[in-house]
Amino acid sequence: QKEVEQNSGPLSVPEGAIASLNCTYSDRVSQSFFWYRQYSGKSPELIMSIYSNGDKEDGRFTAQLNKASQYVSLLIRDSQPSDSATYLCAVILYSGYSTLTFGKGTMLLVSP
């Protein structure tokens, strides 16, 4: 079965530290990868997308993709308490049609 896997956490980091969130996926042909942030009681919001191997930086966020290892990660530099949320890894998987398939999410807690 094609899946997206994440450690559910919680991942606890102190304010100002780097938070590292990881995700693996099972479908070798996947080409599109996303990170969504979901605050408690809110809907998911897209924060990063990545399509090519390597790093992609956007402000304090860096997405990293390694297609050979089927691994995608999100680094959050200078973590803030406002970054405390569940981070959902999402991958477009193909099984007759394309679907955006989510991992179970990693809860991040940033302590002041």
Add this chain to the structure above:
Amino acid sequence: DTAVSQTPKYLVTQMGNDKSIKCEQNLGHDTMYWYKQDSKKFLKIMFSYNNKELIINETVPNRFSPKSPDKAHLNLHINSLELGDSAVYFCASSQDLMGANEKLFFGSGTQLSVL
């Protein structure tokens, strides 16, 4: 002006009842979805419509029936509600079928509680 809006936000009902959730998007998108998020936060696709045509129908009990009267609306009707249907249901839309550069826009969710 909300891009993807769904109503109601909260729905509390008894087992065995029938209920509907409505969704509308004003983004001009061609594709709409229903996702279910369970108590463990697992977000799973249920249905997808493209230009009012059903594209994706995941393994969902046939008590769940989506209806798309036009491409801006996708409603979800649930018959004979069961305890296990309790979850947050998210409507979402994208410009076209999910491809490399597509972005998914979510509604604010409907928290369904079946008692």
